[in-house]
């Protein structure tokens with residue numbers, strides 16, 4: 095097999111775990127029924143979907159009726175934000191979010207601005223965290239929704255969900271969180287954290303691409319939501335379209351595994367990340383992006399001064415599959431909006447690498463990549479003088 099670079103881009107996506115694939119397989123062939131059909135084939139598929147829904151609900155402290163399947167976190171974010179905007183505009187047209195959110199949150203907010211909504215984009219501090227006093231100051235009588243991500247996809251920073259949930263509940267404002275990166279990596283509890291809507295996705299957690307879910311609170315205070323896809327009325331009318339049992343079964347299996355392995359993986363990945371950072375920080379003028387400890391265990395984001403970002407990625411291409419910023423924005427020419435919001439200069443934002451460690455990452459891989467990064471940075475710097 096042709097030599098492939100070491101995969102260190104697990105914040106972009108992950109491979110499907112063999113155990114997840116095995117759980118999915120029967121639902122492509124033997125158990126191919128449509129869960130909506132009222133016969134044995136349909137019931138079989140329906141039973142599997144029901145079980146998966148219960149597993150997913152339990153993983154976040156929700157009830158099964160509160161889980162709406164979608165095609166991923168992008169669709170879940172859109173449904174949450176546009177669905178709340180459409181259901182609550184009579185109460186007010188103001189939304190609060192954060193400058194460092196994923197485009198699946200920022201773009202729906204910008205779209206709503208074209209429809210007359212007002213959006214506050216909270217700043218973050220130099221470690222990527224929002225400040226609660228700034229959140230508190232942003233509320234208005236007409237605020238209907240706060241959307242703050244659980245874990246950032248570029249820098250892995252974990253926002254204080256329970257505190258944000260409390261702020262929102264005190265003011266009777268709905269709280270949505272995009273937990274695409276956080277699911278299965280940190281504990282999420284929608285009761286304890288007072289979360290009203292939560293988006294998640296399977297493919298960041300060794301599950302298949304193209305499946306995700308939105309948790310929508312039905313217990314008090316119950317969330318009203320306007321559907322964004324209309325048709326056959328699946329998912330209690332909130333998301334029409336034939337359910338996809340293989341993906342749904344795989345999603346639940348991935349989450350179940352993620353939770354079972356979480357404690358051990360958190361420890362192992364944090365050690366590997368530390369090993370990587372120790373080697374990289376032997377270079378002069380390297381900067382860790384994001385809070386040093388309040389972050390996902392598998393993410394390290396680093397900026398290198400006096401290096402051309404594009405040349406750095408090119409120089410490492412054969413050794414490691416990495417990205418600069420997020421998967422989508424690496425293809426763009428603008429510097430990362432997340433690093434810019436933290437106050438990084440354009441140069442440092444360009445010359446950044448996101449290391450996303452995963453379940454198969456080994457110490458030998460880390461050492462190999464670290465050595466290649468050190469060597470590439472040194473040689474690019476020596477060319478400059």
Ligand SMILES: Cc1ncc(COP(=O)(O)O)c(C=O)c1O
Pocket residue numbers: 105106165166167168169196198243245246247272274275294295296304305306
């Ligand atoms: C924070 C965050 N939100 C949303 C998404 C989009 O998820 P999906 O690919 O499931 O639509 C991603 C994935 O890149 C993400 O990292």
Ligand code: FES
Pocket residue numbers: 106196247420421422423
């Ligand atoms: S969708 Fe997450 S990086 Fe592009």
